Amino acid sequence: MAIPSVVQGMVEAEDGKVFELDSPKGQAWLESISSFRFEPVGGNKPYTVRKESGKGGDYWYGYRKVAGKLHKKYAGKTSELSTAKLEEIAKSLNTLPQPRVTHAVAEVTETNALGVARAVTDSLPVTARVLEDSDRLTALELQVQALQESLESLREALPGKLRA
Incomplete structure (x- = not known):
């Protein structure tokens, strides 16, 4: 029926x-x-x-x-x-439901964003005056490292929430 x-x-x-x-x-x-x-x-x-x-x-x-x-x-x-x-x-x-973001996650994200911005800003004067490719590569590696640290902090703040 x-x-x-x-x-x-x-x-x-x-x-x-x-x-x-x-x-x-x-x-x-x-x-x-x-x-x-x-x-x-x-x-x-x-x-x-x-x-x-x-x-x-x-x-x-x-x-x-x-x-x-x-x-x-x-x-x-x-x-x-x-x-x-x-x-x-x-x-x-x-309407698709919006994911909830906890205060702790927002705080960690903000802190990590500031750290990444600081790392990038600190590497800019070096990058600006660098003449050789190896120095530019080092500056990029520092930026990648800062992003990886930021990601790791987020993973620690969200145990069990992220998939590997």
Whole structure:
């Protein structure tokens, strides 16, 4: 049996009847089902809406896979569900989640950036007056070393977070 669909705010019922989700008939329909596919207007992608039981009653959640990972977004109780709310959920599920950066990581990154900038700046006068290729190579090696030290500090600050 195929999952029912809501397309542009219209319910396509199994018996072939079509009615608005934002109507008394739509609310009654929501009470009688456990899931449906919502196809939003515009560029947002379709997703599945499921009813789950919890403390205080039934709640609806939107589900969609993004970058191979299943994402879940709270939609509300049946009485709170509307086409506008489902469009809002579609938009939020269409946006890739941003990684969280902790204060410690930001601090280490800033400190390392200053160290790299200092190492590069310190090597610039040498590089500017260098006439031979070997001296330029030495200046570049110092810059690479400073970058490697910065990377190592970041790895230490994020144990278990980075892959080798």
